[in-house]
Amino acid sequence: MSIFRGRWACHWLILFTIIFSFYPVMAAEDRGDLVVTALSEETEAPVAGATVRVLNRSKTKVIASGVTDAQGKVRITGIAIGDVFVEVSKDGVGLDRSLMTINAGTDNSFEAFLFPSDEKETAIEVQGDLLLVNGNNPNDGATTTRDRDFIQRQIAGSGNLQDVLATVPGVQTNSLGQVHVRGEHKALSLAIDGVDLPITTESSITQPLDPEFLDTAEVSTGMYDAAQGGQQGAVINATTPGEGEKPFVSLEAKAGDYGQSDLILKAGGSNDENTFSYFIGARHRTSDLYLEAPNPNSQALNNRGELTSVMLKLNGKNEKNRFGLTLSHQSANFGVPQTPQNFAAGVRQEQDDSNTLALASWNHQFSEDDDLLFGLAFQRNQQKLNNNGVFTLFTAVPAALEAELAEEGFALDPENPGSPYLPTTDLTITQLKPSVDYTHRFGEGHRLKVGASANFINSDQELFITDPGGGGGIPNPLGLPGNPTRFAANLERDAFVGGVYVSHTYPLTDSLTVNYGLRADTFDNGLGVSTGQLSPRLNLSFSPTEEQAIRLSYNRLFQPPPIELDLSGSTEVLPQRTHAYELSYENQFAKNWVGKAALVYKDFRDQIDVGLLIPNSNIPVFAPINFARAEYKGIELSVRSFNEFGWNGFVSGTIGEAKPTEPGIFAGHFPRFNDHDQRVQATAGVSHTWKNGLSTGVDVLYASGFPQEALPLYNSIGITPFGLNGERQDRFITNLNIQYRPEEKDGGTFGAGLQVFNLFDDRSLLNLFSEFSGTRFVTGRRFLLNVNARF
8 A cells, every 4th residue: 555655745745845935824723713802881992901711611611811902902812613601801890701602713703891790700690692693704604503512402313423414504414324415415524623634435334523522513514715625515623522621521321222222431621721631532332223224114124233432632732832632433333224025035234334533733823823733634444345145036127117117227126126236345445634724814804824735545445246136237347248247346546635725814894804715626536537626715794783794605616526436447537626606694683593594506517426336226335426517506594592591492494406417428317306406404493401401302304305216117107115106205303302411510410311213203215226325214213311420
């Protein structure tokens, strides 16, 4: 394995030398700056010498502090994203306090009006309203933040990333843990410590980071500055617990029907000086309903799975430097669920799936205005699929009965299609990604960033599939006569993805801010495809009042194809090129309530779609292709409240249409709508939290369904699989979440909870013979009890 090919190493050595030859004017950031202005409530004059304290959200620990200058201002840099509590005071003048949401890579402003108060220092209560709109940030219009309280109390999540992403506008969920973001097929990027991680595999069930270990996740679906490259369907900027917290240990045990169990251990905290913090997480989860099943009524057949996750995160800092180290491993072993007939015949197929991540970062502050960030990420994905040698026969639809079904190789009995294939696969993808970013601040809201990254990829894939049951559809790259009954491939390659960028954010007026930049990307798949692109970015934000923001964006995007390629040799996948346009409006229309609306249009060239290598099967081996032209049109709406106690609610809705308009070189046939197209998806929830830590919540998901190509064809010849008719099958899922998680106190706390997933047992069709996931149904109702303790 030769990840570090000489020509690329030399190329990037020269590039980095050129970058550092210039004045430092450049950081992909997981942190933001807090700019506080202290004013007298009586005279509105600036207050010099006021003390500013920044506390964690729970108000148990001071994480930063400062003193205002002669203009009444102070800048506190490097605060992790998420909610913080800000207190400003001066003896003889007064006091002001408020919650603040820190956004990454921007100035977060707070005007403190100090008025006399007799409150004791220990009685920390909010006095100012929480300002939820950052109208001076042109890149914030398509960003949704989900924190620990939301994940634990507002939604009944089963601890996977898909549950969290389903609440984000523009994101539509599919089966097998897949999400489609604004017409993209998955295309997710993860970042931690401000460093983008290497590319995730399309077919992976596991993730580099377990959502149970996240404290805050900022999910961006557009309006990117030039720093963002790679997979650009959605960018997830994550933080973990520990920093700015008192040392803690938490234990949680969950158990439920269908063999559900989930054991979670977390420990973290920081020292008194906040110069060192740590987080340790471990988790083991099991379920007899691990994946969506191919039958609505028998969902636990060979559907047993278990997941193990471990994570270690260390942070250290001194006056000028901040260091980070993250080690994470997630592995899963699960069965490929079977139909009742195939299970009774003895068909068993198992998959192993793992992700290993190591990330080191170093942030050096040259001055109050200049930061340098180095990152080095290592990631390895491994997937293996095995079988027990048992198969069942396949019978296709006769051409005389329905020509299109016959041509596509669909089963005569769609409820029992058989399991004719014996697959064995072994995939290992190793990536090493160094990156460097530099930020220079000219003043409040004015900054310039420059950076570069290189991703060295080694992909090693072995595949052996036989067809003793007569399924057909085995790849035939040599065009041999007849239908082949076996296919074998063994391919190793070294690929490369790299980019450089410059991004400038400039406040034209007090209410109008522009962000513009240019990004240059290059891609080499190691098999003869080498190309690149210059991508301009332009984002505008106009804030008529501090509670409102209107944003307009144009992004030119360059997206490398999935690292798994079509081993059949029948396609050559090109990078996807996109023109993305967006108009959004954000309004804090009431205390602690904010709403957003957005219009989105994306024009794709060589749009990447991913389908099964063996059509109409459930074998998790995939073959990406390109559609020459495609488009996405979407309307998005979101509303959410941010009350610490009492009632809270959220709504996220998307009306979208994703469709290819021209076939690609290797995709002569294309569907009227691709499987990204789900016209309507809406998630909503309401919850109530009491001061003693008790909370109740209900969340719902409505989805109008993905276009089913096969189902109408079956209906046309009098076959109604599972009693279904029509092109789209909608679903309405309701979850219940009751939790008791008391606030931290000396001696520890104990709590318990109940979650009911799919309360009304809706087992609607997700896909019938989908080109990506085969046939899948919504998983039925499950109950999960938990007990938890924190010390």
